[in-house]
């Protein structure tokens with residue numbers, strides 16, 4: 001008896017692992033909440049301002065132009081009150097206005113033109129920041145280790161690319177650069193006011209200092225709340241993705257209303273967090289407003305007395321008040337910038353969390369790439385070594401979740417590189433050893449969950465064994481360049497996905513240079529010639545986002561054709577459990593016969609009829625090899641195999 005059978009806690013861990021795995025598969029819908037599929041995304045590590053700078057530095061030349069324009073615009077605005085003061089003086093003295101009015105009009109127009117152009121440049125640069133963050137994020141996402149996709153939800157990842165990146169735009173459009181121009185106006189107005197009346201200025205500064213302190217205190221809360229809000233948006237995207245991805249099963253199970261309710265609950269969660277952000281940022285706007293009104297009233301009241309006492313002239317008081325408005329405006333912008341920069345830092349935290357993850361090959365780079373060939377003709381570095389060899393391989397999936405920065409127990413030394421929490425490890429392969437000689441056709445059979453697909457994942461190096469080694473042509477996979485390794489292997493997944501696009505797009509995924517004639521040839525080799533006639537567009541016929549126009553069996557044969565086109569010396573085939581009616585089963589058998597010629601083939605078979613003529617069959621149970629041989633040998637010697645064969649009426 002195995003330990004999974006004896007220890008209840010391990011059994012429940014196994015069930016949890018199974019649930020997690022199933023929820024990651026696109027075809028499965030759990031009727032009730034699974035702790036993995038519906039868990040909430042932690043907000044992620046906090047980003048710092050310095051992490052924002054590389055995104056801005058990329059656009060340095062434009063930003064310098066914008067900053068220069070801001071300064072010119074600010075100076076043009078600062079001149080306006082001085083000119084107005086002049087106009088008042090000239091009118092008071094009864095002199096003709098001359099060119100003063102025209103100068104004022106020209107100044108207003110120049111300021112407006114500068115502001116418009118600057119606005120356009122900022123929007124464009126903002127889009128540029130979104131674009132480069134999206135490119136980086138997508139580049140990283142598609143290079144992440146496969147294990148990351150076991151524990152992260154697609155919808156949340158998509159939301160990081162779609163929604164979080166757009167938050168960065170606000171830094172530029174409502175934020176930083178306007179604040180630069182604002183700062184010039186602010187300082188210029190301050191100096192002018194100091195010259196006009198230091199006493200009035202002192203009073204104004206006092207009021208504004210109180211406002212600035214309050215806003216600074218609020219800004220951190222904006223960042224945290226906005227990061228949590230973005231995480232909620234990720235949750236919504238994840239639940240929509242789950243519901244749409246499984247819409248047929250949900251409809252068939254009569255679970256539509258429940259699913260809608262579940263998505264609504266997530267959406268309401270996002271709404272609540274959005275409202276929280278609105279609450280905090282809403283405080284900032286009236287603070288700026290109150291500061292403006294109070295300082296205006298103070299200046300008006302005290303200024304009136306000072307005009308009466310002859311301390312300043314009316315013209316100077318009017319100029320002072322205009323400067324006051326000028327100073328308040330950038331202050332409002334600066335407060336807005338604080339809000340949008342903090343919101344962007346919240347989103348950046350979620351972007352950076354992914355960017356900081358290591359690539360799949362991050363630790364491979366020290367290895368010298370080794371060219372291997374494992375064709376059936378015994379070429380290669382070690383010509384006598386088997387094509388594939390498993391040597392006492394133990395393996396466990398590490399089920400992890402990203403650490404939650406709010407949890408003090410998870411503090412990692414580097415704020416931006418969270419240590420994931422390993423929540424459980426379930427042994428899946430336990431001392432598996434077997435050899436697959438070059439050019440042979442090997443079948444893996446065994447009950448569901450025995451570890452068959454995991455074996456193929458290890459050969460593709462989606463994961464590395466915890467103990468033992470997997471070898472290709474006698475060389476440990478860990479010593480090989482992943483791209484070269486995968487170029488040797490064709491891999492057909494169990495639920496072979498059909499990509500949105502045409503038949504041709506699907507076939508040429510791994511062999512972009514293949515000709516139409518080659519595409520048609522492989523389609524016929526896997527009994528899919530008829531599909532070409534189904535649509536007059538032939539190879540250009542669309543196959544729908546999830547292969548709607550193809551049956552399950554056809555989908556899998558299309559995936560085999562795709563793998564074949566690359567002519568790999570080794571082919572791994574995880575046979576579909578479904579869609580194998582009599583006709584399909586025969587077609588699949590013929591397709592396998594066709595592809596096995598001249599290459600090493602490992603087939604995971606759910607129907608023994610598909611593998612009965614394999615050179616060798618390996619029987620797996622609970623992560624262990626329990627038998628190896630031909631069909632006849634196994635029927636005679638392995639009870640589990642005999643049972644399988646009897647079930648399928650073959651014994």
Ligand SMILES: Nc1ncnc2c1ncn2[C@@H]1O[C@H](COP(=O)(O)OP(=O)(O)OP(=O)(O)O)[C@@H](O)[C@H]1O
Pocket residue numbers: 017018019020021150397399428446447448449450451452453454455494
């Ligand atoms: N990505 C994963 N993360 C965690 N656990 C996994 C993952 N994939 C598989 N498992 C677990 O590993 C065990 C073996 O799974 P595997 O898919 O290799 O079995 P299998 O023999 O191919 O089953 P089937 O015939 O049903 O496809 C199962 O208990 C499963 O719960």
